Amino acid sequence: MSATNDGLLSIEGLRTVFRTHGGEIAAVDGVDLSVPRGRTLGIVGESGCGKSVLSLSVMRLIAHPGRVAAGRVMLDGRDLVQLPAGEMRDVRGSQVAMIFQEPMTSLNPVHTVGFQITEAMRAHDARASAAELRERAIEALNRVRIPAPERRFDEYPHQLSGGMRQRVMIAMALACRPKLLIADEPTTALDVTVQAQILDLLRDLQQETGMSIILITHDLGVVAEMADEVAVMYAGRVVERAPAGALFNDPMHPYTLGLLGSVPRLDEERESLLAIDGSVPPPFALPRGCRFHPRCPFATAECRTEQPPLREIVSGHSAACLRAPVEAFAA
Amino acid sequence: MTAPLLEVNGLAKHYPVRKGLILAKQVGTVRAVDGVSFTLNRGETLALVGESGCGKSTTARLVLRLIEPSAGTLRFGGDDITGIGGSALRAMRRRMQIVFQDPYASLNPRLTVADTIAEPMQVHGIGDAVSRRTRVEELLSLVGLRPFHAQRYPHEFSGGQRQRIGIARALSVQPELVVCDEPVSALDVSIQAQVVNLLKDLQRRFGLAYLFIAHDLAVVKHVADRVAVMYLGQIVETAPKRDLFAAPRHPYTRALLAAIPHPDPARRGQVKPLGGDLPSPLNPPAGCRFHTRCPFAQERCRQEVPTLRRLAPGHEAACHFAETLPAAGLDFAGGLSEIAARRLALYAKARAA
Numbered sequence: 103m104s105a106t107n108d109g110l111l112s113i114e115g116l117r118t119v120f121r122t123h124g125g126e127i128a129a130v131d132g133v134d135l136s137v138p139r140g141r142t143l144g145i146v147g148e149s150g151c152g153k154s155v156l157s158l159s160v161m162r163l164i165a166h167p168g169r170v171a172a173g174r175v176m177l178d179g180r181d182l183v184q185l186p187a188g189e190m191r192d193v194r195g196s197q198v199a200m201i202f203q204e205p206m207t208s209l210n211p212v213h214t215v216g217f218q219i220t221e222a223m224r225a226h227d228a229r230a231s232a233a234e235l236r237e238r239a240i241e242a243l244n245r246v247r248i249p250a251p252e253r254r255f256d257e258y259p260h261q262l263s264g265g266m267r268q269r270v271m272i273a274m275a276l277a278c279r280p281k282l283l284i285a286d287e288p289t290t291a292l293d294v295t296v297q298a299q300i301l302d303l304l305r306d307l308q309q310e311t312g313m314s315i316i317l318i319t320h321d322l323g324v325v326a327e328m329a330d331e332v333a334v335m336y337a338g339r340v341v342e343r344a345p346a347g348a349l350f351n352d353p354m355h356p357y358t359l360g361l362l363g364s365v366p367r368l369d370e371e372r373e374s375l376l377a378i379d380g381s382v383p384p385p386f387a388l389p390r391g392c393r394f395h396p397r398c399p400f401a402t403a404e405c406r407t408e409q410p411p412l413r414e415i416v417s418g419h420s421a422a423c424l425r426a427p428v429e430a431f432a433a
Numbered sequence: 434m435t436a437p438l439l440e441v442n443g444l445a446k447h448y449p450v451r452k453g454l455i456l457a458k459q460v461g462t463v464r465a466v467d468g469v470s471f472t473l474n475r476g477e478t479l480a481l482v483g484e485s486g487c488g489k490s491t492t493a494r495l496v497l498r499l500i501e502p503s504a505g506t507l508r509f510g511g512d513d514i515t516g517i518g519g520s521a522l523r524a525m526r527r528r529m530q531i532v533f534q535d536p537y538a539s540l541n542p543r544l545t546v547a548d549t550i551a552e553p554m555q556v557h558g559i560g561d562a563v564s565r566r567t568r569v570e571e572l573l574s575l576v577g578l579r580p581f582h583a584q585r586y587p588h589e590f591s592g593g594q595r596q597r598i599g600i601a602r603a604l605s606v607q608p609e610l611v612v613c614d615e616p617v618s619a620l621d622v623s624i625q626a627q628v629v630n631l632l633k634d635l636q637r638r639f640g641l642a643y644l645f646i647a648h649d650l651a652v653v654k655h656v657a658d659r660v661a662v663m664y665l666g667q668i669v670e671t672a673p674k675r676d677l678f679a680a681p682r683h684p685y686t687r688a689l690l691a692a693i694p695h696p697d698p699a700r701r702g703q704v705k706p707l708g709g710d711l712p713s714p715l716n717p718p719a720g721c722r723f724h725t726r727c728p729f730a731q732e733r734c735r736q737e738v739p740t741l742r743r744l745a746p747g748h749e750a751a752c753h754f755a756e757t758l759p760a761a762g763l764d765f766a767g768g769l770s771e772i773a774a775r776r777l778a779l780y781a782k783a784r785a786a
Contacts, residue, residue, distance in 0.1 A: 148621035149592075263710045264485070293484035293648060298692040298706035320622055323694035327701055346698040351770040359780045362773060364626035365696055366655040368678065369765040374633065375655065376781050377626035381591045399783035428779050 109176075110314045111160070111198075111282055112136040116173035118152075118159045120385075127385040129155040129168070131338040134412070137282065137331075142308065142315040144329030144346065146322065146361070150382045152338040153318045157284045160316075161200055162190050177282070195222050199275035201268070203287035209259040209267060216255035219243070219274050226278050242273040245310075246303060265296035269303065276307065284316045289324065301327055322365055326350060334358050337383055337393040340412055344419040354421035356398045356428060392423070400425050436511050437472035438609060438642050439496065444469045444505035445666075446491050450715060463714050465491045467666035468505070475609065478636065478643040480653040480674075482689070483663035486711055489646045492663070493612045496644060497529055498522060510609070527557045530603035534615035536595035540587040546573075546598055547583035553606045572601040576631060593624035600631065604639070614646045629656060650693055654678055659747070662686045665714055665722045668741065672748040680761070682750040684727045687761050695765070703764075721753070729758060 118130040130152045137143045145153045159170050162182060175182040177197060182190065202208045210218055219239040223230065230238075236255065243251035246269040259267055268288060275283055285304065289297035301324065308315060317328055325332055325346065332349045334342040334357065342355040353359050363376025380397040383389060392410050395401040404424055412422040421427075446466040451457035466488040473479045481489040494500045496507065498514065506515045514525050530553070533539035540549055550572055551565045560568065570580050576597040587595055596616060603611050613632065617625040633656060635641060647653050653660055654674060661671040662685065670683040681687045688707040695703070709726040712718055718725050724734040733753055741749040744756070752758070769777070 148623060265710060294650070295484060295688060295692045295707040296710075298694070298704045299708075301694070301704065302706050321694070322622070322696040326696045326698045327694035327704060329698075350696065350698055350773065352772050353776060356780065359773075359776055361622055362696065362769070363777050363780060364623045366626075366629070366649075366651040367696065367765075367769075368651055368654055368690075368693065369695075370769075374630045375626035376777060376784070377630055378623035379627075379784070381593060381624060382621075399780060399786070428776050428783075 109136040110139045110178065111316075112174075112176045113156075113160065114174045114176070116156065116159060116175065117171045118155050118164055118168060119171045121167040122386065124386055126171075128171070129338055129385050130159060133173070133335075133338075133340055135333055135340065135343070137314045137316060139281075139314055140308065140312045141330040142317055142328055144325040144332040145316060145318045145335060146320065146325055146332060147335035148320055148382050150337070150384065151335040152385075153335050154286055156335070157200065157286055157316060157318055160284065161194060161198060192226070195275075195280065196226050196278040197280055198282045198284065199278070199280040200284040200286065201271045201275050201288050203290050206259065206264070206267060208271060211259055214256055214258055215243075215262070215270050216240075219255075219270070219277055222274055222277050239273075239277070242277045243270070245276070245307070246270070246273045248273070263296075264292055265299060268292060268296075268300055272300075272303065272307070276311070276313075279311060280313060282314045282316065284318070286318045287320070288317070290319070290321070297324075304328070322350075322361060334361070337388060338385060339393065339422065341394065341423070342421045343412065348416075348419050352416075352419065352427075354415055354419065354426040354428075355394075355423050356400050356426075357394050358421075359428070360397070394423075400428055435475075438475045438477075438510060439473040439644070440506075440508040441472070441492075441496065442470050442506045442508075444492065444495055444507065445503045446488075446495055446500065447503040461715050464666050464717060465714060466495060466502075467717075469663070469666070469668055470505075471661055471668065471671065473610070473642050473644060475642050476636065476640040477659070478645050478657045480645045480647055480657035480660045481663060482647055482650060482653055482660060484648060484689075484711060486665075486714065487663040488666040488714075489663050490614055493531070493614050493644060493646050497526075497531055497612055523557070527553075527606045528608050529610040529612065530606065530608040531612040531614060532596070532599050532603050532616045535619055536592050536599055537587075537619075539599055540595055542587050545584050545586055546578075546590075549587070549598060550583075550601045550605050553602060557606055559606060568605065569601075572605055575604070575635070576601045577627075591624075592620050593627060596620060596624075596628050597631065600628075600635070604635065607639070608641070610642045610644065612644045612646070615648070616645075617652060618647070618649065625652070632656065650678075650689060662689065665712065665717050667722065667751070669723065669752070670750040671741070672745075672750075676745060676748050678765070681763070682744055682748070682755040682758070683723075683752050684729050684758065685723050686750075687763065688726075690761075690763050697769075700764075721751075729754060 113135045116133045119126045119128045147153045158164050160175050170183050216239050220235040223235050240251045248254050248269050289300050329346045332346050333340045336357050342358050360378035378397055389396050391406045391408055395405040410422045410424045412420045414420045445468055448463040449459045450461040452460045483489050495502050547569050550569045554565050617628050657674050659673050660677045661668045664685050670686045691705040720736045721734040721739050724730040739751045739753045741751045743749050
């Protein structure tokens with residue numbers, strides 16, 4: 103599928119493979135996605151669905167024995183997959199930045215917060231003086247609403263709370279004003295009240311800077327709160343893609359339905375949750391046909407042999423299911 | 434009315450903070466749990482909720498006597514178990530078991546599933562090798578695993594399956610109380626639902642009492658009968674589940690509920706973050722411990738410690754102004770669209786078929 107013209111990032115046919123003893127396995131297998139400027143794309147899925155490998159592929163951070171085997175990652179008209187390593191290093195931080203789930207493990211415990219923020223700035227601007235960098239770092243801390251940033255500049259990560267650490271991570275990521283921020287489960291390790299603060303902050307920063315966000319999460323609540331567009335991933339493929347409202351109001355793929363049924367809701371009480379049976383298949387043992395068919399209550403013989411393409415079912419809303427929407431086939 | 438299965442009274446755990454290597458002087462006290470009281474009936478689920486550092490896991494470990502309380506009493510089945518030791522404590526332990534949060538760290542990687550599940554029975558001298566083997570098979574099928582899984586090792590299982598093994602191990606000695614310490618927090622959404630359903634099903638079949646430690650209020654709403662909300666080592670509100678969600682009386686409970694993002698984009702932007710960070714339990718604020726973050730705090734809150742007061746049957750809150758707070762303004766209604774609900778019903782039907 104071709105990307106729209108106002109798209110900042112468009113991923114086309116991306117396939118990321120890892121070499122193992124048993125041959126090559128594809129953690130991401132033919133993914134098409136696009137992110138418009140100033141908008142948020144939510145990527146939802148469970149562990150092992152390929153959402154983190156996808157984002158690392160965009161950043162070109164896939165290490166041996168993994169590699170991007172096919173596809174393009176177009177950022178502002180440039181294919182990041184083909185970029186020489188040196189140019190890619192310039193892109194990281196200044197064009198695309200990333201924040202991770204664990205703010206403690208992604209900060210260096212032996213350096214001060216200030217050192218770590220200015221490190222990225224120094225990498226992109228070798229001429230700036232120490233005083234100038236300090237000033238810019240304090241401004242960056244200020245932007246992520248850290249109280250008393252002058253004091254925090256000289257503190258170490260262990261002196262900060264979890265929420266503060268994630269703010270520092272965001273300050274580092276945004277220090278060079280990237281056009282795209284990839285947030286990989288940014289609030290999963292945080293308490294719910296702190297999560298709300300961080301989501302609020304990301305939304306404000308997006309409005310201030312006009313950056314695009316790819317938000318990777320397993321939490322449908324977070325997606326509903328933040329995303330403009332949503333892609334649901336399962337076993338390395340996108341199984342449903344829609345504007346956020348349409349995804350929740352008109353969920354098409356049985357996997358999306360299963361996810362919605364699995365989440366306990368505050369607005370109702372059910373005797374038991376509508377779980378999805380079984381578990382996500384590992385990438386070295388993917389089933390034939392539709393990868394969801396062993397767990398799908400609607401699966402037929404056809405689903406076992408044929409891999410369904412992602413097809414547009416109503417305008418702007420695609421699902422990779424032969425039987426979507428399900429009521430058309432329910433007896 | 435029969436006596437509650439578990440009665441906790443004024444339970445506290447204080448950790449001394451020392452400074453200096455040789456002449457270690459105590460420079461402070463971390464009040465991890467500071468005067469917690471509650472009861473739990475047979476067959477009932479009490480959820481302890483709160484953010485990290487509020488003392489909920491410490492409370493759970495105190496209840497099991499895995500750590501020793503600094504103050505307070507514990508009664509189990511009517512008997513005081515605060516000070517018992519030796520064989521009396523071991524006998525008591527058979528009646529109370531725990532399921533841990535991390536299904537990866539809580540199973541011994543060098544024991545087969547059969548040995549893991551049989552170990553508590555062995556410790557407590559229940560049955561012989563043959564009867565234990567039969568019991569292991571029974572337990573495996575009970576938690577939705579297959580008999581051939583018995584000879585496998587933990588690394589061969591997914592997170593959800595490991596949690597099932599942990600549950601089977603806890604149930605092997607037929608306990609009356611199971612402490613569930615964040616049993617589904619580390620699991621994926623779809624797997625979380627499976628395990629929650631399993632726990633509820635087992636409770637119905639065996640009349641288990643659960644002390645359910647959690648931070649996810651949506652999960653709590655699904656499993657609990659009663660809820661106790663903790664903040665900085667103390668219970669600030671306790672109520673039957675329905676009352677707590679319909680009419681939360683403590684500002685902290687309200688803040689927790691207001692912070693949950695709903696899976697419904699139409700209600701975007703209703704999430705209201707609570708300002709500030711959790712104060713250190715080393716030096717909790719004077720007066721009401723929540724006053725530093727409370728939007729309704731007044732002079733009295735800074736000075737006078739609020740006690741838990743009864744506001745309705747079974748509903749207590751520790752707030753000076755619980756009666757006069759403005760309406761909570763929480764709205765959970767709305768939810769699923771008609772199409773989504775219809776498709777979910779089809780999904781449920783197809784799944785049951």
